[in-house]
Amino acid sequence: MPTPYERPPPGVEMTLPTRPPLARDRDGGLVAGVCAGVAAHLGVRSSAVRWTAAALTLLGGAAVPAYLFLWAVLPGRVSPGAQAAPGQSAQESERSRWLALVLLGAVGVAAGIALLVPTSSLGGSLLVPGLVIAVGAVIAWSTLDRAGRQAWLGEAVPTAPSAASGWLRTGLGAALALIGILVLVTRGQSLSGIWDSLLAAVAVLLGMAFILAPWGVRLWGDLRREQEASARASERADIAAHLHDSVLQTLALIQRQSTDPIAVTRLARAQERELRSWLYAGPEGSEASLAPAVTAAAHDVEDLHGVPIELVVTGDRPLEAHGQALVAAFREALLNAVRHGEAPVTAYVEIGPQGVEAFVRDRGTGFDLEGVPADRLGVRQSIIARMERHGGAARIRRREDGTEVELTLPALDDEGATP
Amino acid sequence: MNSPARGRPPIRVVLVDDHRMFRTGVRAELAEAGAGGLVEFVGEAADVESAVAVVRSQLPDVVLLDVHLPGGLGQGGVDVLRGCVAVETAAGVPVRFLALSVSDAAEDVIAVIRAGARGYVTKTIGARDLLVAIRRVADGDAVFSPRLAGFVLDAFGAAAGELAEVDEELDRLSAREREVMRLIARGYQYKEVAKELFISIKTVETHVSSVLRKLQLSSRHELTAWAMGRKLI
CATH class of the missing domain: 1.10.10.10 (Winged helix-like DNA-binding domain superfamily/Winged helix DNA-binding domain)
Structure with missing residues (x-):
């Protein structure tokens, strides 16, 4: 009986490149992949192993128990990539495998039919029909081992060719086993007697199938429902774990600090952001690009001051030195807005092929750049001078109901544009 | 608020949201912001089916529509919009929808807009801004959040x-x-x-x-x- 297996971690194969571990090759094999697996382990051609096994089978049948034993004991392994013989495309190997399978089946069926003829001297022995039944069972069960088990476990749906070959295997195996059973039961009878018993067997089988079908259908439905339920339960457990780690903790913190409105706002806002990014996935792009960097800066400022910032970012580009300068100046502008301005603070960053434009706007009374004391370096140094050093510009506009800081950067030159 | 609004009859509004606390909150906030004579709440609903029924019976000027709602075909506000296609007020103007949601995920926004909503605001919007948005949508204009x-x-x-x-x-x-x-x-x-x-x-x-x-x-x-x-x- 094949044991459920666990895919070996990729490192195993990398540390042992010369000799793969002994395992059944479930993709490269004809029946259960034992011969192919042994061949891969020993480093010889799989056809050599197969012919040896066939020869041993004919000379006393020693290979059959060995094969069954290995099938039962060895874990299955999906061959990594093209395990077909070199110079042979995957499709070719697939076709030759089919051919071999069909030939094997045809030989088996022919042998079985020959055994049915009562004049045959072999018909009397018990061994041969038993062997035919065993081979049939092996071929039929090999489907279960591979495609069937994958489908039952809810893994990848078997692809069309493998499903077709699965049906072929099952049909062949069932036919072989049926013939073997017939031979075993009807030894020495006439052809009409065989025909009668065949009819009787088919009738019994059909009757049993008819009676058992509802049970089978219900069993199958129950199994599917159970799988779905367990998948849902594990998803719910994931969500519950996340909510517990984040939302419930924050709610507990909020209750403890309920006298401090700023802290409550800050906690609620940070939690809202975190939950949103978990539910809807945050800004796209890697850590090393501009859009996530400005988003992170805005979140930082929100966390520091508890003032919500409505941020809109469009486009993205790699983060280089100029971009980092923009992020720093942007952060400074946001800090000014939440410190000196009034909510709502809005920020818009447009990252396009013509360059980057960032706007930070608040609704405060605004400030006059000329009126800012010379010792206050914040605006002049960290915003205006910084942007100019990096080839950009900063402009501060005083409006009737607030201040708007505008930061611009030119487009990336060519070597910077490719990350 | 602009002066032209004073002379006209109040905007008839239906509020669709599955959270009773939120519905109560919106009404209280709007009343506080001086919406008394400007906006009149004529109905509420908490799921898709009752929302369609209320809109078809009340024929309001504006429907404040939550994006995520129970019932219907599982698409919330989009189902309500589908169920109210071509419904007109007594004055022969189409019933207008303003989507209102905590989610500003693009899928949600675009789904209700493409299903026919004339605007989209998040639930954090202030009462005065919401009032402006309701009036704008009632006038057949569009409301865009940043x-x-x-x-x-x-x-x-x-x-x-x-x-x-x-x-x-x-x-x-x-x-x-x-x-x-x-x-x-x-x-x-x-x-x-x-x-x-x-x-x-x-x-x-x-x-x-x-x-x-x-x-x-x-x-x-x-x-x-x-x-x-x-x-x-």
């Missing part, structure tokens, strides 16, 4: 410099529409946009409505790809 404007700039490729040759082109924004969207994304009110661009508020409203139309009708890949995945088309 984030929706940002999404439009992204989805139409306007942020990347793609612009329409003629205004009628559905798959790109015109230069003026792009300017208006950029200012809205920067947090400007319509009147500030008008002042900034030296145009009238009416012209700003026209531009925004035209962008809304493009958003609803365009077959740009960015707007249709996910919709096809959800079998909305």
Whole structure:
């Protein structure tokens, strides 16, 4: 009986490149992949192993128990990539495998039919029909081992060719086993007697199938429902774990600090952001690009001051030195807005092929750049001078109901544009 | 608030949201903000079926519509919009929908806009702003939040410099529409946009409505790809 297996971690194969571990090759094999697996382990051609096994089978049948034993004991392994013989495309190997399978089946069926003829001297022995039944069972069960088990476990749906070959295997195996059973039961009878018993067997089988079908259908439905339920339960457990780690903790913190409105706002806002990014996935792009960097800066400022910032970012580009300068100046502008301005603070960053434009706007009374004391370096140094050093510009506009800081950067030159 | 609003009858509003606390909150806040004579709540609903029923019986001017609702075919606000296609008020004006949601995820926004909503605001909106938005939608204009404007700039490729040759082109924004969207994304009110661009508020409203139309009708890949995945088309 094949044991459920666990895919070996990729490192195993990398540390042992010369000799793969002994395992059944479930993709490269004809029946259960034992011969192919042994061949891969020993480093010889799989056809050599197969012919040896066939020869041993004919000379006393020693290979059959060995094969069954290995099938039962060895874990299955999906061959990594093209395990077909070199110079042979995957499709070719697939076709030759089919051919071999069909030939094997045809030989088996022919042998079985020959055994049915009562004049045959072999018909009397018990061994041969038993062997035919065993081979049939092996071929039929090999489907279960591979495609069937994958489908039952809810893994990848078997692809069309493998499903077709699965049906072929099952049909062949069932036919072989049926013939073997017939031979075993009807030894020495006439052809009409065989025909009668065949009819009787088919009738019994059909009757049993008819009676058992509802049970089978219900069993199958129950199994599917159970799988779905367990998948849902594990998803719910994931969500519950996340909510517990984040939302419930924050709610507990909020209750403890309920006298401090700023802290409550800050906690609620940070939690809202975190939950949103978990539910809807945050800004796209890697850590090393501009859009996530400005988003992170805005979140930082929100966390520091508890003032919500409505941020809109469009486009993205790699983060280089100029971009980092923009992020720093942007952060400074946001800090000014939440410190000196009034909510709502809005920020818009447009990252396009013509360059980057960032706007930070608040609704405060605004400030006059000329009126800012010379010792206050914040605006002049960290915003205006910084942007100019990096080839950009900063402009501060005083409006009737607030201040708007505008930061611009030119487009990336060519070597910077490719990350 | 502008003076023309004073003379006219109150805007009849239906509030659709599955959280009773939120419905109560919105009504209280609007009353506090002086909506007494401007807005009249004529009905409430908590799921898709009752929402469609209330809208069809009350024929309100504006429906404040939550995006996520129980019932229907599982698509919340979109199902309500589908169930109320071509419903008109007593005055023969189509019933207008303003989407209201905590979620500002692009899928949610675009789904209700393409199903026919005339605007989208998040639930964090202040009462005065909400009042302005309700009046704007009742007048048949569109309401864009900064984030929706940002999404439009992204989805139409306007942020990347793609612009329409003629205004009628559905798959790109015109230069003026792009300017208006950029200012809205920067947090400007319509009147500030008008002042900034030296145009009238009416012209700003026209531009925004035209962008809304493009958003609803365009077959740009960015707007249709996910919709096809959800079998909305």
